Amino acid sequence: xxxxxxxxxSLRTEGSVSREVTxxxxxxxxxxxxxxxxxxxxxxxxxxxxxxxxxxASREGTGDRSFEQRxxxxxRAADTLVIGAPMYNFSVPSSLKAWLDWIAVPELFVxxxxxxxALTGKRVVVVTARxxxxxxxxxxxxxxxxxxxxxxxxxxxxxxxxxEFVHAELTKAHSVPxxxxxxxxxxxxxxxxxxxxxxxxxx
Numbered sequence: 295x296x297x298x299x300x301x302x303x304s305l306r307t308e309g310s311v312s313r314e315v316t317x318x319x320x321x322x323x324x325x326x327x328x329x330x331x332x333x334x335x336x337x338x339x340x341x342x343x344x345x346x347x348x349x350x351a352s353r354e355g356t357g358d359r360s361f362e363q364r365x366x367x368x369x370r371a372a373d374t375l376v377i378g379a380p381m382y383n384f385s386v387p388s389s390l391k392a393w394l395d396w397i398a399v400p401e402l403f404v405x406x407x408x409x410x411x412a413l414t415g416k417r418v419v420v421v422t423a424r425x426x427x428x429x430x431x432x433x434x435x436x437x438x439x440x441x442x443x444x445x446x447x448x449x450x451x452x453x454x455x456x457x458e459f460v461h462a463e464l465t466k467a468h469s470v471p472x473x474x475x476x477x478x479x480x481x482x483x484x485x486x487x488x489x490x491x492x493x494x495x496x497x
Contacts, residue, residue, distance in 0.1 A: 297331035298323050299372035303387040304338045304380045304423070311423035311465045312378035315487050319376045319419060322495035333368055337389035344388075345395045353399065365396045373416055375453075376491075380423040385439045394447050402451045411452030418457045419494055420444060421487065425466035426473070458494060462487040 300320045304310040324332060342365075352359045369375070379386050404411035420441075428438040441459055448454045464480035467473040473480075 295329060295331055296327045296374065297333070297372045298327070299368055299375045300332065300334045301375065301390075301393070302334075302336050302338055302378040303390040303393075304378060305387070306380075307339060310338075310378075310380070311462050311484065312380045312421050315421045315423070315460065315462055315484075315491055316376050316378040318488050319421065319491035319495045322492045323374065323376070326496050331371070333372065335368070335393075337393055338387070341389040342392045342396060344392050349396075362396055362399065365393070366399060366402065369397055369413060369416075374419070375416065376419045376421065378421050378423075379440065379444065381425070381428070381438075381440050384437045385443060398447060398451055404450065404452045414452035414455055416453055416456070418448060418453050419460065419491065420458070421460045421491065422462065423465050424461060424463045425470070427463045427476070427479075429461070429463065460487050460490050460494075 298320065300316060302313050302316055304312045306313070324330065348357055349362065351357045352362065379390055402412050404414070422440060426434060428434050445454060445457065448457055463483045464473060464476045467476040467480035
């Protein structure tokens, strides 16, 4: 049975673009997979603790790994993941970094000889929301530490085979006067993000 793991990380509970678009994906996915399973984690509202010395000790065989293994089990159970990742200070929210630190455990690492891992073959859709534009050719493209970081981490655990990024850019155009000239582009970017996630969810 198909199963969707839906993760939001925005600190905004209202007016969040990333939440809006991941929600649109989840709605379309559930319509296309009426018998599918669904798990939701709101890391923005309920952040995980950061990995600490006790967690590290548990990975070395001297502690309780039940919390970590519950998170890993959610990923293992899903065949599709949709992750909302607003850009904070050119990178990802700390809540998303914490989740990645919990699930990026050695037993999930890709085998360097075969290129396969326990999570290989799962589908991942990352929805980003960015106040400005960081697209190739723009002045701030080099400041995008969000997508490259996520691609690197996901490749380590085999989640890069079927990985899609959907960017909603210029989200601050309606609230920052200096970006007012880009409002039409912002509207178009959000509309395009909705179109893309609907198409991806229907597969």
